[in-house]
Amino acid sequence: MTFINYFLRYTTISLMFILSHMNAQNTEPYKYPQSEIATIHSKVLNEDRKIYIHLPKLDSTNLDNRFPVLYLMDGENHFELFAQYADYLSRPDVLAIPKMIIVGIPNTQRRRDLTPTVSITDWEGKPDTSNLIKPSGGNEIFLKFIKTELIPAIDKSYKTKRYKILAGHSFGGLSSINCMLTYPDMFDAYIAVSPSFWWDDRYLLKLADKKLKKESNLKKILFYSDGNEGGSSSFFHSDLLKFDSLISNKNLIGLDYMYKHYPTETHMTAPIVAYFDALRFIFKEWEKQQ
Amino acid sequence: MTFINYFLRYTTISLMFILSHMNAQNTEPYKYPQSEIATIHSKVLNEDRKIYIHLPKLDSTNLDNRFPVLYLMDGENHFELFAQYADYLSRPDVLAIPKMIIVGIPNTQRRRDLTPTVSITDWEGKPDTSNLIKPSGGNEIFLKFIKTELIPAIDKSYKTKRYKILAGHSFGGLSSINCMLTYPDMFDAYIAVSPSFWWDDRYLLKLADKKLKKESNLKKILFYSDGNEGGSSSFFHSDLLKFDSLISNKNLIGLDYMYKHYPTETHMTAPIVAYFDALRFIFKEWEKQQ
Structure with a gap:
């Protein structure tokens, strides 16, 4: 690169930078706490995945600290909310709650990654013919990606503690419960907001009944909830009641769980209050020790 | 400035800009929705005030739209939360809720601006001797700043609708109620989260009883709440119950109000769920029309 090219290139960048400030008289950009997007290549999924990462603000008192990590499915929907909760609630x-690292996983093929089986029936119980355009049943592979690629990458790059939470909504809630049933040791706490138990003729309710042996050990924290999906007599609510009753009847040793029903919240507004309540529930003992 | 100084200055800025990207391999900054900080000089307060402004994302479908505005006290505490709620809940x-503009007012002298009187007694009812170091009683002037300087400036610079909300927590909640009693026409809806009714021997409870004439017109929306401040038998909770009873007994025509008590939330965690519930309450009719 010649000297003059070098000069022109950087003065152009500089001027663009400066002009954007001059456009807005008497205003400056509001600075949100920094978050970043990492791109990692997943061999398991055979694709590049963008990952959103929000780190606690470091100061001289916690430069060497390590932090729990919350892994969030549907990163494009609730990452900013969790970043906000993590910052505010740890002030x-x-x-x-303690200062935390939030890892948001935005979707590439949501239905493929966040459902446990190739669907046979749709949510009304009718034959599901949509698999050609919307593949399903890849949750096992997706969880393997989290376990063998994502968690190690995050642990390598950031100051993580061992304590990990998995959070999801709707199909993400389904995935959270599926992970707890299939690989319970992957996380310390599971959040399932409005999990889509209707999936594939209540596949996950049946799996829960099979996997969770009565009075077996499950030293985890579990939060699940539903909103007013379809009204109080809907299959959504009755599925959650069935799951809640199953969890209660299994009398699992060490499991600390909470079920919350939000009758005034919709499928899409419930995550705001449910994710807040879930964080409060998971860290209730931590809070007492402050 | 000589040419060489000019060159050095801008290449330095450019290089800093570029190095910060190179440090973090395979990562890029996460882009939060843009918000800005405006500085306006207040003649009323005789000082410069920074104002945080969050605007709805504009696209081709709403370029010419105008938006309701929420004015938030304690901007340094809950501006990002409201920006997040406004964006998510209007998706x-x-x-x-509709797309909204959020205007956060960070404090310069909080106690001066957000209390209605020069305090005589502290929260325990003992003589308050702190006025020399922490002046109080400037809420009237602060509300005048909002009315005559801030609102006109916001209306001039942004695409505002007439509909305006005032939101505050603690002393900010006190200010919100004081505004509704003193200048009810300034806003269409008032949010008071854990208002500090103890201020100056319940000054505001007495003012409410005096100002609100039985069965008079007050076509406003009002949301007030408290957390577990001091436990369920605390003066904080009993003050809120007194206010709620007063509002109920006055039988005000047109007033649409809600009181929520959050027994599991602290003074500082309650705003997260209370501000959410308040927005849901204020826009419940709007939601039905969608």
Whole structure:
């Protein structure tokens, strides 16, 4: 690169940078806490995946600290919400939860990654013929991606503690429960907001009944909830009640669980309050120790 | 500035800009929705005030739209939360509230601006001797700043609708109620999360009883709440119960109000769920029309 080219290139960048400030008189950009997007190549999924990462603000008092990590499915929907909760609720004048790292996983093929089986029936119980355009049943592979590629990459790049939470909504809630049933040791706490138990003729309710042996050990924290999907008599609500009753009857040793029903919230508004309640529930003992 | 100084200055800025990208391999900054900070000089307060402004994302379908505005006190505490709620809850797949402009007012002298009187007694009812170091009683002037300087400036610079909400927490909640009693026409809806009714021997409870004439017109929306401040038998909770009873007994025509008590939330965690519930309450009729 010649000297003059070098000069022109950087003065152009500089001027663009400066002009954008000059356009807005008496205003400056508001600075949100920094988050970043990493791109990692997954051999398991055979594709590049973007990952959103929100880190606690470091200062001289916690430069060497390590932090719990919350892994969030549907990163494109609720990553900013969790980043906000993590920052605010861990402030020194709030201290409801510890400082945390939030890892949001945005979707590429949501239905493929977040459903446990190739669907046979749709949510009304009718034959599901949509698999050609919307493949399903890849949750096992997706969880393998999280376990063998994502978690090691995050642990390598950031100051993580061992404590990990998995959070999901709708199909993401389904995946969270599926992970707890299939690989319970992957996470310490599971959040399932409005999990789509209707999937494939209640596949996951049946799996839960099979996998969870009565009075077996399951030293985890579990939060699940539903909104007003279809009204109080809907299959959505009755599925959650069935799951809640199953969990209660299994009398699992060490499991600390909470079910919350939000009768005034929709499928899409419920995550705001449910994710907040879930964080409060998971860290209730931590809060007492502050 | 000489040419060589000019060159050095801008290449330095450019290189800093580029190095910060190179440090983080395979990562890029996460882009939060843009918000801005405006600085306006207030003649009323005789000081410069920074104002945080969050605008709805514009696209081809709403370029000419105008938006309701929520004015938030304690901008440094809950501006990002409201920006997040405003964006998420107005998404086309959520549609719980309309797209809104959020105006956050960070404090310069909080106690001066957000209390209605020069305090005589502290929260325990003992003589308050702190006025020399922490002046109080400037809420009237602060509300005048909002009315005569801030609202006109926002209306001039942004595509505002007439519909306006005032939101505050603690002393901010006190200010919100004080505004509704003193200048009810300034806003269409008032949010008071854990208002500090203890201020100056319940000054505001007495003012409410005086100002609100039985069965008078008050066509506003009002949301107020408290957390577990001091436990269920605390003066904080009993003050809120007194206010709720007063509002109920006054039988005000047109007033649409809601009181929520959050027994499991602290003074600092309650705003997260209370501000959400408040937005849901204020826009419940709007939501039905979608």
